Amino acid sequence: MEIVGGPVNALTVDVEDYYQVESFVNSVRREDWGLWESRVERNTYRLLDLFARHKARGTFFILGWIAERHPQLARAIVGEGHEIACHSYDHQFILSQGREEFRADVRRAKLLLEDITGEAVEGYRAPTYSIMKETLWALDILIEEGFRYDSSIFPIRHDRYGVPGAKRFPYRIYCKSGELLEFPPSTVRIAGQNLPMAGGGYFRLLPYPIFRWGVRRINRREGQPAIFMVHAWEVDPDQPVLPGTRFNVWRHRNNLNLTESRLERLLQDFRFTSVREVLRIGERVAQSAEPLLVGSTPLYARMD
Numbered sequence: 336m337e338i339v340g341g342p343v344n345a346l347t348v349d350v351e352d353y354y355q356v357e358s359f360v361n362s363v364r365r366e367d368w369g370l371w372e373s374r375v376e377r378n379t380y381r382l383l384d385l386f387a388r389h390k391a392r393g394t395f396f397i398l399g400w401i402a403e404r405h406p407q408l409a410r411a412i413v414g415e416g417h418e419i420a421c422h423s424y425d426h427q428f429i430l431s432q433g434r435e436e437f438r439a440d441v442r443r444a445k446l447l448l449e450d451i452t453g454e455a456v457e458g459y460r461a462p463t464y465s466i467m468k469e470t471l472w473a474l475d476i477l478i479e480e481g482f483r484y485d486s487s488i489f490p491i492r493h494d495r496y497g498v499p500g501a502k503r504f505p506y507r508i509y510c511k512s513g514e515l516l517e518f519p520p521s522t523v524r525i526a527g528q529n530l531p532m533a534g535g536g537y538f539r540l541l542p543y544p545i546f547r548w549g550v551r552r553i554n555r556r557e558g559q560p561a562i563f564m565v566h567a568w569e570v571d572p573d574q575p576v577l578p579g580t581r582f583n584v585w586r587h588r589n590n591l592n593l594t595e596s597r598l599e600r601l602l603q604d605f606r607f608t609s610v611r612e613v614l615r616i617g618e619r620v621a622q623s624a625e626p627l628l629v630g631s632t633p634l635y636a637r638m639d
Contacts, residue, residue, distance in 0.1 A: 342554050342558065342559060342560040342561075342613075342616075343560060343606045343607065343608050343612075343613060343616060344550065344554070344560050344561045344562065344563060344605050344606065344607050344608075344613070345393075345394065345518065345560060345561070345562040345563065345607065345608070345609065345610045345613040346386070346391055346392070346393035346394070346563055346607035346608065346609070347393055347394045347395070347396060347420075347460070347486070347534075347562060347563065347564045347565075347610060348379070348382055348393060348394070348395045348396065348564070348565055348566070348567060349396050349422055349460065349535075349564060349565075349566045349567070350375065350379055350395050350396065350397035350398060350401055350408075350412075350422065350567050351375070351398050351401065351422065351426060351566060351567065351568070352368075352371070352373060352374060352375040352401065352567070352568060353374060353568035353571065353574040353575070353577065353587075354368060354371040354575075354577060355368065355398065355400075355425075355426050356426075356566075356568075356577075356587060357426070357428060357462060357463040357495070358579060358583040358586060358587055359577045359578070359579050359583065359587075360428075361579075362577065362578040362579050363577060363578070365425060368400075371575070372575065373404075374568065374571055374574055375401055375405065375408070375567055375568070376405055376408050377571075378567040378568055378570055378571045379395075379408055379412070379567045380408075380411070381570050381571075381595075382565070382567060382570060382598075383411065383412065383415055383417075385570075385595065385598060385599070385602070386415075386417070386602070387415065389599075389602035389603070391602050391606075391607045391608070392416055392417055392418075392607070392608045392609050392612070393417050393418070393607060393608070393609055394417065394418040394419075394420050394458060394609040394610040394611065395412045395417055395418065395419055395420065396420045396421065396422035396458070396459075396460040396486075397409060397412070397419060397420070397421070397422055397448065398422050398423060398424065398425060398426055398444070399421070399423070399424035399425070399443060399444030399445075399447045399448065400424055400425045400426070402444075402447055402448055402451055403447055406451045409448065409451045409452050410451065410452060412452075413452045413453075413454055417609060418457075418458070418609035418610065418611045418612075419448055419452050419454060419456060420456060420457065420458030420459065420460065420610065421441060421444050421445050421448060421456050421458065421459045421460070421482070422444075422459075422460050422462065423440055423441065423444055423461065423462050424440045424441075424443050424444040424447075425440070426462040427440060427462060428462055428463055428465045429461055429462070429465040429466060429470045429473055430465060430467075430469060430470060434472060434473075434476065437473055437476060438476045438479075438480065441459065441476065441477065441480055441482075442480055445480060445481070445482070456482075457482060457483040457484060457611055458482065458483065458484050458485070458486065458610055458611065459477055459482045459484075459485050459486070459487070460485070460486045460487050461473070461485075461487035463495055463496055464487050464488070464489045464495075464496040464497070464520065465487070465495075465496055466485065466487035466488050466498075467488075467496055467497065467498055468498055474508060474510050474515055475510045475511055475512040476512075477515060478510055478512040478513045478514070478515050479512050482515065483515070483516060484515060484516035484517070484518060484610065484611075484614060485508075485515055485516070485517050485518070486517070486518045486519070486520065486562065486610060487517075488501050488517055488519050489501075489519060489520045489522075489531070489533070490502065490503050490519055490520075490522055490529050491522060491529050491530070491531050499529070501519060502517075502519065503519060503521075503522050503524065503529065504519070504557070504559045504560075505517065505518045505519075505559075505560070505613075505614065505617055516614055518562055518610055518613070518614065519562075520533035520534075520562060520564065521533045521534075521549075521550070521553060521561040521562050521563070523549045523552050523553065530549075532546065532549035532550065532553065532561065533562065533563065533564055534563040534564035534565050535564050535565065535566060535569070536586060536589070538563075538565065538594070538597060539569065539589055539590040539591065539593060539594060539597075540589060540590065543597050543600055543601075546597075546601075547600075547601070547604055549561075550563075550601075550604075550605055554605070560613050560616075560617070561605075562610065562613075563601065563607070565594065565598065569591060569594045570591075570594050570595045570598070571591065572588075572591035572592040572594075574591075576588070
C-alpha cells in the first residue's frame, strides 16, 4: 500500500479482556483473573470480521497472558494478514516494576508470541501508555530485547500517563543501547495544547465528526499518518459490570454501544494498515529525494 492522496494510517487493537484494565487493578486481582468470564476471543474475532469487510490490516498488541491461554486467537490474527505486537505479559503498569522485572515481563511475552505465531515481534505498547519521564529507562531494555518500535509515549498531560513535551509524530529515539522508532498516540495541536485523537476512551467520548476532523487534520494539514487504537473489550457493551469507583466504571463503560458503528464509519472514511507497514512506508519516503516534512522536521527526527 502506497501513500496516494494522503498518508495511510495505522490501525491498532489492544488485545486484553475487560477485567484486565488498569482502572480496576485495586478491585480485580491478577490472581483472580481466571475466575472472570473470558470474552476476549469473541470480541477480537468481531474486530477481525469488521476489518476484513473493509479490507483493513492492523497491528494487534496482545497480552502474553491472553496469547498463552488462547494461542489459536493469536494464530488467527496472523493468518488474516495482521501484525502481532507485544502489550506486556500481564498488563502491569511500568511504574510498579523494577528494571529487571520489566525485562523479564517483555522477554517472556515476546518469546511466547513468537513461539505461538512463528513470526518476529517488532513492536511494543506499554500498558496504559506507561512509558513516561520516570520510566524512559524502559526504552533501553526494549532495544536490548530486540524490539524495533514502540507506541507508548503519549505527548499529552493526563492523570496516569503522558510526556507533554514529546514529539507528536513518528521519530527515532537514540538510547545507550541503540535506537528505536517511536510512533506516538495521535494528537491535534490547538491553542498550544496537544489534544488526544488516538482512539480508545477518546473515540467513545468525542462525537464522531470531531474525531474525523482530527484525523483529517493530521493527514491533510500536517501530512502525517495517524495511529488509532481500540481495545478488544470496547465492542462489547454487554460485558459484566466490574466493581470500582463510580468514575472508573463510567470511564470504562461510556458509549460502549457506539464503538462498533463508529469504527465502521472510521474504516469507510480513512485508509489503514499495520504499524509495521506505516513505518516502512515512512522510512521509504524519508529516504527518497522528497522527504516527508512537517515544517522543517523530518518524519523521523532525533529525540531532544
